[in-house]
Amino acid sequence: MFNIRTDLAVESREIYREAYKREVPGVDVETEESENCSVTRVKIIDESGEREMGKPKGMYITIDVPKLKNADQDLKDEISQVLAKELKALCKNNENTKTLIVGLGNWNVTPDALGPKVVERVLVTRQYFLAYKKDSDDTVANVSAISPGVMGLTGIETSEIVKGVVEKTKPDLIIAVDALAARRMERVSTTIQISDTGISPGSGIGNKRIGLTKDYLGVPVVAIGVPTVVDAATMVNDTMDLIIGSMKNQAEIGSEFYSVLEQISTEEKYSLIREVLEPFMLNVVVTPKEIDIIIDDLSIIIANGINMALHHGIDLKDVNRYIR
């Protein structure tokens, strides 16, 4: 397994295929294309898949929307709807399912604030079920939501806060939303990943040590993630590869250069870059300039998707009415 940092299953697969020129063993892949977006379902089915992908067994669905960054309202609505459909399939929820939405990340660091922003916008209803002592409703399901913050702000492991809340409120399902790091800048804010494996320790932006999994919490955890930064080391690495590629086709100097680089394995090269960058890059993010606006837009798209997936009485026609 490579040490290249990515939270996206499609990128782990890509890295493997670039290196070994074949499909990852222990992994099933299915793709569905439409005009504006493509949906890739990567299923890790056994230990060899886990090992090569560096991710636990389970389903990883990626919704790719190249034009998402400059999307008009129609495209945004379309993505919310695709997200709602895939989410519903993974969550297997019905109108009696009690869901807790967890917004992970640090609200003070813009590219890490996606989770808390979604929590601010999602339709929360549990208080009405309590107030009217109801078990079910004609249009909405029982939904609560919390942004536990990060350890640097609270001094408390995020997973402990969530476990405390789960024990008190006993939801049937958890949906955790997090900002991710991608390998390629093209994926930043154009890809949404949903998975039924929860959140593994060490994923997301920053050194969150949380693990929000069914094992730990006793409740199924579906994770929604969107890459909002790229790792500086992968950016340098990819740029060097592009340069080499562009030189290969040039004069003798290029070919010589290329043959040298050929001798260094992908893994070695990445480690080298990482080592060189580490001392002064530890806390650097590479992020789109207009990240404030992107996070805002994404949080609405995702909150709308969640609202449609969870609340049986909310559909595309009226979903924008419920956004906060």
Next chain:
Amino acid sequence: MFNIRTDLAVESREIYREAYKREVPGVDVETEESENCSVTRVKIIDESGEREMGKPKGMYITIDVPKLKNADQDLKDEISQVLAKELKALCKNNENTKTLIVGLGNWNVTPDALGPKVVERVLVTRQYFLAYKKDSDDTVANVSAISPGVMGLTGIETSEIVKGVVEKTKPDLIIAVDALAARRMERVSTTIQISDTGISPGSGIGNKRIGLTKDYLGVPVVAIGVPTVVDAATMVNDTMDLIIGSMKNQAEIGSEFYSVLEQISTEEKYSLIREVLEPFMLNVVVTPKEIDIIIDDLSIIIANGINMALHHGIDLKDVNRYIR
């Protein structure tokens, strides 16, 4: 007991004394004056005190700083220090005490955001005690902090979230910070109340039904509160009293008016106002125009006070270095 809404023990006492022209039974009062501030310690000692004050037995300390709104740095530092001293006396903490700070209120409603803002600024250290597996430290104590939000945002009772966190992290002490409603506009943002009785259901701004008490949480709860709004009904009530007062001294019309008003008891009058205002005033706040800046200033003063009270190695000389 009057139905006039106030979270301040000094105001409950004031209302009683205005009506009955004597000290409240079951209550001990002690006052300490200095150049810039006065400290009033109201101790409710028995059931009669509880009944007349409408508040549970315990100590209620009020720090009044008339010039707080336009305070310079020296006065702010002085208040932080007075707060630290009174807080330390109530908390009875030492360098081994593990404290959880709870910031109550809704961060989206400016005058209700005091608690969350203090939590953002206080020095949180529990993560280092965990990381270095230490039990004590030369300069700082073990402090964690959380802003649980309000039920309208999360769908979860605030007290349940706090109890979940308390069960997981086992603090020895809780300090809860909340924005309060006062009866008099003069008290808004010039009074700090500290009490060892925790937070009773129904106090604070908005209809929080939480109770954060030792009984419920199993850990002592010290509450810090600052009024940031006045109740619209009390404002109208007080204005009418002032008008009547000013008319009493005028021509015959005043005296007649006055004698009419005399016939209505204080309680009746307040109920009348409340009833009239209710339909369209339910969600109105009366608050200083520059409330955004006031909340910012207060959160620094209180966070500094808490930092000095909890961390044995932080004193006035360097407290501003630890503020976030």
Next chain:
Amino acid sequence: MFNIRTDLAVESREIYREAYKREVPGVDVETEESENCSVTRVKIIDESGEREMGKPKGMYITIDVPKLKNADQDLKDEISQVLAKELKALCKNNENTKTLIVGLGNWNVTPDALGPKVVERVLVTRQYFLAYKKDSDDTVANVSAISPGVMGLTGIETSEIVKGVVEKTKPDLIIAVDALAARRMERVSTTIQISDTGISPGSGIGNKRIGLTKDYLGVPVVAIGVPTVVDAATMVNDTMDLIIGSMKNQAEIGSEFYSVLEQISTEEKYSLIREVLEPFMLNVVVTPKEIDIIIDDLSIIIANGINMALHHGIDLKDVNRYIR
């Protein structure tokens, strides 16, 4: 003319009619009702109208939407459209009109931040006309926008900043957006006033001394205003009137009380309240609790209305795509 503070022409008219039981002289009134909103066009036609209304000659259009506070997306879109229609009629603009949008108010004081928020959201295009050296476009008109701040923040008269910008950029039309003070809490965030008289010195929240008028700027100024606060004195005044009203129907005490109050004229009573409140109410606002959210919603509705009124290629179908 009464000294009761209101920025709304419909309220000035209301006050006059309450006092004199007849229509204001020198004023033409026209009303149009629909299911969700009513549009009132008050035209001040001569000096007697100016004197009695305390406002300069011109057209004052009020859009009243009682359900605006809890509006769904359809109602919001409807209001944007009504606003666009009325605005277009007042502005008499076409696709070659160059418009400067001015967002008045202090972005640090939530209820005063409406103007700056609208400016953040409106579709600004002048830079493209400059970059491509074009005079006209198929879908958009030439629009620029500025939030000049308030004198307490900049040390500069707002009107001077605007005049400087007007001299440099030579727009054909100015649309100025401002938060207003209303007399009645019911009007707060449910009423939009448009007028072709610009902004008079002393209107809006806070003591802005600006006058943004055609006289001063040399360009027609259309003003859009929404009340976001009520004056504390008018609130007390109105409450007292309601109390008296409710007492009138009660026992002998009421009738006596009422007859006393009858002897005080409306004007006297208001002055009395103002005098009593002044010392400690100078900087108080009375505002809905959820004002942060209300301002956000209103800024989108108004920005959408402006976008449809100014840009010939933007209509209801796609207006939400252009909002920032």
Next chain:
Amino acid sequence: MFNIRTDLAVESREIYREAYKREVPGVDVETEESENCSVTRVKIIDESGEREMGKPKGMYITIDVPKLKNADQDLKDEISQVLAKELKALCKNNENTKTLIVGLGNWNVTPDALGPKVVERVLVTRQYFLAYKKDSDDTVANVSAISPGVMGLTGIETSEIVKGVVEKTKPDLIIAVDALAARRMERVSTTIQISDTGISPGSGIGNKRIGLTKDYLGVPVVAIGVPTVVDAATMVNDTMDLIIGSMKNQAEIGSEFYSVLEQISTEEKYSLIREVLEPFMLNVVVTPKEIDIIIDDLSIIIANGINMALHHGIDLKDVNRYIR
């Protein structure tokens, strides 16, 4: 002259010296070291200096504070004081000087928001001089301040807005504050540059085409800038150089690789990287993770420095009292 993007004169000099192994002609350099900071004064004295440095003639003072990112209050105060001293020397202001502070940049893009944040915090007094019709004061000078926004927000050239304000308010001096792009990540938020040459078109973050110079505005312009981002291309470039450096000392593969790279000139290499990165990096920033907090801290340090430099009655003892 190299095409490598930097707004810092010390970096332009560094690049020249790296390439030609000698001091830049037409440039005088003077350095002053103290325990916590070093001050470098680069004076471009003639056309050859202008050409090689790519910057207009004038004085460029750099205050370098390696520990600024984790500074305690004492260090922050020290830097404010050093800044005040250097600023005063460049501005040649006295207690009768009327100063306009201009905060450049986009307040919606965190690393570009330094200028507007400083403007929010600086002590603005011009309104009192107007209100009391005074020409001078015992403790403060006449200061106004404006954040004109960026063309993408307003549709108006920033320089035109500033010129309009200058014509209306007639200041004697302009201080313009801007966020810069640096070549080295180490300089981000640890370096403050002051210069008496104003702001040249194309500097700062983003493609601002403004030029705020004495020539255009008719008033001396002193610029204060702090790098808050690095250019992605320079980051990749520098990383590649570091990698080559670390390989040189290794086995035969390194030496071969190195000799290849030797054949490519610095300039060629940078162009190559830029070309490769351009399509997908156009709007990317590389910035510290905790940039929100850094910008906050820096804006206080700079506002304090400006306050002490401009207001004769404010010194280190009380400067923190005047910060907003």
